[in-house]
Amino acid sequence: MRFFDINIRIEQTEWRIGDYEARLIQKGSRCSGQNETVEAELMAEFPPIKQALGQEDRPLVISDVDGKILVWYLPGLISPARQVCRY
Numbered sequence: 001m002r003f004f005d006i007n008i009r010i011e012q013t014e015w016r017i018g019d020y021e022a023r024l025i026q027k028g029s030r031c032s033g034q035n036e037t038v039e040a041e042l043m044a045e046f047p048p049i050k051q052a053l054g055q056e057d058r059p060l061v062i063s064d065v066d067g068k069i070l071v072w073y074l075p076g077l078i079s080p081a082r083q084v085c086r087y
Helices: 017-030 036-045
Strands: 009-012 060-063 069-073
Touching: 017 036
Parallel strands: 009 060
Antiparallel strands: 060 069
């Protein structure tokens, strides 16, 4: 029996999240997000997914090359009545 017909967009990186984590640990405090040289090195070694993400209106999953899920995007999962805006 099928309850939902969900069209989920799936994107995948070309690298492993464990390798990314190890590189961040190796670089230590230089990984502040403010060091342009370090950020360029990380971007070269761990490029973003090839397909540019625009405004998504359907579920999306981003995983690493081994299938480990990095991001779930599930629009409409929480109803407006349940959402709390802090702004």
